[in-house]
Amino acid sequence: MSQLSVQSVVKRFGDLVVLDKFDLDVAKGEFIALLGPSGCGKSTLLRIIAGLERPNGGDLHIAGRSVTGLAPEHRNIALMFQSYALLPHMTVIENVRFPLRMRGGGDRETQRAKALEALALVKLDHLADRFPRQLSGGQQQRVALARSIVAEPDLLLLDEPLSNLDARLREDMQVELKRLHESLGLTTIFVTHDQSEALGLADRVILMNRGRIEQAGSPEDIYSRPRTVFAADFLGGANIIELDVQGSGETWHGTFADGTQVPLAHASDLTAGKRKFMLRKEAVVFSPDETMATVEGSIETQNYLGGQTRSLIKVGDIEIIALTDSDRTETGRHATRIGWRPEELIPLQDA
Amino acid sequence: MIGATPRWVLGATAFFLVAVGLFMLVPLLVVIASSLSSSEFLVFPPPGLSLRWYGEILGSDAYLNAGWTSLKLALGTVVLALALGTPAAIALTRFRFAGRAAIASVFLSPLILPSLIFAIGLLIVFSRYAAGPSFLGLVIGHTVITMPYVIRTVSANLADIDPNLDEAARVMGARWWQRYLLVILPQCRTGMAAGAFFAFNISFDDAVIALFMRAPGVETLPMRIYSTLEFSPDPSVAAVSTVMIAMTMLLVVLLNRVFGLSRIA
Amino acid sequence: MSTGTMRLSREPALLLSPGLLFLLLAFFFPAIQLLAQSFLTVGAEAGRFTLEHYAKVVVDDFYAGVALRTFRLALIITALCLLIGFPLAVVMSRAGPTLRTILIVLIILPLMTSVVIRTFGWLVILGPGGVLSWTLQQLGLIERSMSLMHTETGVVLAMVQVLLPFLVLTTLGSIGQIPASLEEASRTMGAGFFGSIYHVTLPLSVPGLASGSLLVFALSISSFITPSLVGGVRLQVMAGSIYQQMTGSFDWGFGAALSVILLVITLMLIVPYMVITSRVGGRT
Numbered sequence: 100m101s102q103l104s105v106q107s108v109v110k111r112f113g114d115l116v117v118l119d120k121f122d123l124d125v126a127k128g129e130f131i132a133l134l135g136p137s138g139c140g141k142s143t144l145l146r147i148i149a150g151l152e153r154p155n156g157g158d159l160h161i162a163g164r165s166v167t168g169l170a171p172e173h174r175n176i177a178l179m180f181q182s183y184a185l186l187p188h189m190t191v192i193e194n195v196r197f198p199l200r201m202r203g204g205g206d207r208e209t210q211r212a213k214a215l216e217a218l219a220l221v222k223l224d225h226l227a228d229r230f231p232r233q234l235s236g237g238q239q240q241r242v243a244l245a246r247s248i249v250a251e252p253d254l255l256l257l258d259e260p261l262s263n264l265d266a267r268l269r270e271d272m273q274v275e276l277k278r279l280h281e282s283l284g285l286t287t288i289f290v291t292h293d294q295s296e297a298l299g300l301a302d303r304v305i306l307m308n309r310g311r312i313e314q315a316g317s318p319e320d321i322y323s324r325p326r327t328v329f330a331a332d333f334l335g336g337a338n339i340i341e342l343d344v345q346g347s348g349e350t351w352h353g354t355f356a357d358g359t360q361v362p363l364a365h366a367s368d369l370t371a372g373k374r375k376f377m378l379r380k381e382a383v384v385f386s387p388d389e390t391m392a393t394v395e396g397s398i399e400t401q402n403y404l405g406g407q408t409r410s411l412i413k414v415g416d417i418e419i420i421a422l423t424d425s426d427r428t429e430t431g432r433h434a435t436r437i438g439w440r441p442e443e444l445i446p447l448q449d450a
Numbered sequence: 451m452i453g454a455t456p457r458w459v460l461g462a463t464a465f466f467l468v469a470v471g472l473f474m475l476v477p478l479l480v481v482i483a484s485s486l487s488s489s490e491f492l493v494f495p496p497p498g499l500s501l502r503w504y505g506e507i508l509g510s511d512a513y514l515n516a517g518w519t520s521l522k523l524a525l526g527t528v529v530l531a532l533a534l535g536t537p538a539a540i541a542l543t544r545f546r547f548a549g550r551a552a553i554a555s556v557f558l559s560p561l562i563l564p565s566l567i568f569a570i571g572l573l574i575v576f577s578r579y580a581a582g583p584s585f586l587g588l589v590i591g592h593t594v595i596t597m598p599y600v601i602r603t604v605s606a607n608l609a610d611i612d613p614n615l616d617e618a619a620r621v622m623g624a625r626w627w628q629r630y631l632l633v634i635l636p637q638c639r640t641g642m643a644a645g646a647f648f649a650f651n652i653s654f655d656d657a658v659i660a661l662f663m664r665a666p667g668v669e670t671l672p673m674r675i676y677s678t679l680e681f682s683p684d685p686s687v688a689a690v691s692t693v694m695i696a697m698t699m700l701l702v703v704l705l706n707r708v709f710g711l712s713r714i715a
Numbered sequence: 716m717s718t719g720t721m722r723l724s725r726e727p728a729l730l731l732s733p734g735l736l737f738l739l740l741a742f743f744f745p746a747i748q749l750l751a752q753s754f755l756t757v758g759a760e761a762g763r764f765t766l767e768h769y770a771k772v773v774v775d776d777f778y779a780g781v782a783l784r785t786f787r788l789a790l791i792i793t794a795l796c797l798l799i800g801f802p803l804a805v806v807m808s809r810a811g812p813t814l815r816t817i818l819i820v821l822i823i824l825p826l827m828t829s830v831v832i833r834t835f836g837w838l839v840i841l842g843p844g845g846v847l848s849w850t851l852q853q854l855g856l857i858e859r860s861m862s863l864m865h866t867e868t869g870v871v872l873a874m875v876q877v878l879l880p881f882l883v884l885t886t887l888g889s890i891g892q893i894p895a896s897l898e899e900a901s902r903t904m905g906a907g908f909f910g911s912i913y914h915v916t917l918p919l920s921v922p923g924l925a926s927g928s929l930l931v932f933a934l935s936i937s938s939f940i941t942p943s944l945v946g947g948v949r950l951q952v953m954a955g956s957i958y959q960q961m962t963g964s965f966d967w968g969f970g971a972a973l974s975v976i977l978l979v980i981t982l983m984l985i986v987p988y989m990v991i992t993s994r995v996g997g998r999t
Binding site: 455456463470474475479481484493544547556559560565572573574575578591593594597626655664683687688691698702 | 802825954981
Binding site for chain 3: 150170171178184198202246
């Protein structure tokens with residue numbers, strides 16, 4: 100039985116359809132990322148799961164119980180807000196104790212002991228008597244996290260959990276979240292617009308676009324086999340190349356606008372005609388060997404990024420961006436030959 | 451967070467809002483209704499409708515004179531309050547100097563002294579050091595109580611504006627008078643307008659200072675209304691009051707246009 | 716360089732001095748004169764120091780009663796304003812833009828209408844054969860015409876309507892600073908609708924509620940127009956007594972003493988009010 104089941108949920112704000120018959124099933128213990136650009140409906144979905152927004156239609160089950168019309172306080176969930184939403188008039192320990200106090204389990208002392216335990220999990224038990232404003236941003240987030248796990252919720256919801264942290268703290272927190280998830284096994288759903296967060300944390304990534312699921316799957320799957328232009332573009336900003344596809348059986352090739360032909364893999368997905376393909380920037384190499392697809396081009400500009408270099412290469416009228424190790428990069432503007440393994444050209448569905 | 455509000459709470463809230471709305475507005479509505487009465491007396495419900503009381507006040511020298519006095523008083527107050535308050539607001543928001551916070555609270559202190567007490571002090575001073583209360587005394591009294599509003603609106607206005615504009619003007623070679631005329635004062639426009647509306651409204655409506663500073667031959671509209679209410683209210687008072695309510699509504703609309711009501715609240 | 720900095724420090728001084736000078740003469744000087752007047756003898760041997768005016772307030776039962784009534788009414792009025800004003804401010808802070816504008820107009824329009832006119836409205840409502848009496852008769856709740864004029868109930872009703880906007884606006888300033896996510900968070904943590912108001916909104920509005928009530932109380936004890944018109948001479952409050960002393964019986968020393976007592980009490984209330992408001996961001 101699934102821990103969360105979202106069945107054809109619809110949400111409209113006026114004429115704007117934010118969620119369009121949305122379905123989602125989450126198994127117990129899963130770590131799910133809702134990924135998408137702003138306005139794709141991911142935060143609305145999270146708020147509907149939490150009970151803070153009422154859907155216009157559809158059903159919601161948490162841990163086998165229908166919660167569609169239920170107020171947030173009657174769903175056994177926890178939501179960590181992007182702003183943390185720590186209560187400023189309560190100390191850290193009182194903040195963490197709050198869910199226990201509201202749900203009324205045990206006396207004051209047991210509750211405090213439990214809260215202290217949760218704080219120890221995020222290594223903040225020594226700051227229990229401070230007020231939130233006396234803590235740093237990273238510490239505040241840990242308090243918010245402790246407060247979210249203390250009552251052992253059926254569902255842990257995280258709204259952009261890393262967006263308010265600077266780059267270094269973000270890495271620490273990723274480790275922390277993963278570790279907590281592994282040790283507590285809480286079913287966790289988090290919302291993010293950052294593909295690297297989604298790929299780095301989740302067991303399963305739900306890529307959302309305009310109130311629908313664009314693609315769902317494991318991080319590896321969704322990164323290496325995007326199905327649509329949107330998915331390819333959103334996950335890592337790949338080259339999108341349009342080719343004229345010809346062939347049959349196992350041998351197919353694509354033709355660039357200037358007439359250059361390249362061999363294609365993924366034969367079973369192909370049909371003749373114009374088709375868009377994704378080519379990851381990292382898949383492009385200089386001085387290709389004979390097993391690769393090769394094209395003639397010219398280096399237009401380059402940005403040195405340290406370990407890697409980004410090159411803009413013109414192939415006819417098409418621009419291809421290559422991200423290569425700096426020690427394997429030709430430098431300077433000149434005509435050159437680039438290539439990639441045929442299976443790196445991944446056919447996409449339009450729209 | 452309507453999504454998580456129980457339905458019966460929404461119902462109770464609607465009831466509460468209607469009740470409070472009635473409580474706040476009915477005192478104004480009954481005044482308007484009374485002004486349309488055809489009766490000589492203030493009875494409810496009015497026996498019939500008529501506009502005769504508006505004709506009555508237009509033909510009454512007492513009301514017309516009082517209206518004229520109130521208008522002169524309010525306009526004089528606006529001019530004086532803007533002239534004294536605007537520079538002070540500029541100094542308090544645009545400069546950092548020792549004692550700034552203390553001086554700011556000195557400027558706002560008339561807000562916290564009940565106008566009743568201030569009125570008595572003013573009455574004592576004018577009786578002892580001048581020939582007694584006068585129209586000028588009223589203008590001065592009203593300027594004191596309205597200047598803080600000008601200072602607050604102009605300060606709020608200036609706080610929203612890029613503090614570097616002034617310096618940019620200097621760098622571009624503007625002399626001090628050019629900075630004030632071309633850069634600083636144009637930026638204060640909305641604040642000054644809002645301050646002027648407040649000052650006009652407060653001066654035009656005040657009865658407390660006016661009643662204490664009663665001078666021979668000087669009667670404002672609120673004074674006239676007060677004394678009529680004390681002795682013999684009739685629907686003509688309601689007609690004058692309705693005209694004043696209409697003016698207040700106009701001011702509220704203007705204030706919303708210029709300044710935004712949500713900034714007052 | 717030195718002329719530049721000279722100009723900078725001279726500029727605010729020039730801008731401030733007209734206003735400061737004006738306030739000194741037209742505001743602080745009268746306040747001091749009032750204070751002096753309350754300690755000076757009047758009549759044949761005018762101008763000598765005396766405490767007789769203050770003694771009279773304490774000794775005279777009538778004025779002690781007036782003072783007591785003033786404070787009792789102010790307490791009731793403040794409590795009622797809190798009771799109505801807090802929920803109203805909560806609703807206003809959560810309302811959508813349209814409802815919010817309507818509610819703000821509901822508060823601002825009466826606030827900006829002359830107190831004399833609002834009190835006039837209450838006379839029409841409360842008087843014999845007035846709106847209230849008529850309505851209750853129509854509903855069959857009373858048989859004969861009634862009047863709340865010259866009653867404390869009438870004064871309280873009218874005063875609450877006059878002063879409620881001050882409490883609402885002050886509290887709204889405080890509530891407006893509470894992020895919506897705090898209440899939402901408390902809901903997800905198991906607090907009910909009223910639980911989250913009690914545990915989150917209420918404690919965080921305390922600065923606004925405190926400063927609002929102090930303001931309402933201070934305005935209430937010094938109110939003059941509404942109590943004298945609705946309450947009349949039978950229900951005299953301190954402001955009414957002062958008016959009588961200053962313009963009727965011309966006992967200025969006694970009137971000044973009453974005013975100073977009122978002033979001292981007001982300051983005792985207003986100073987904490989200022990401390991609170993400056994801490995939450997300086998607004999009324």
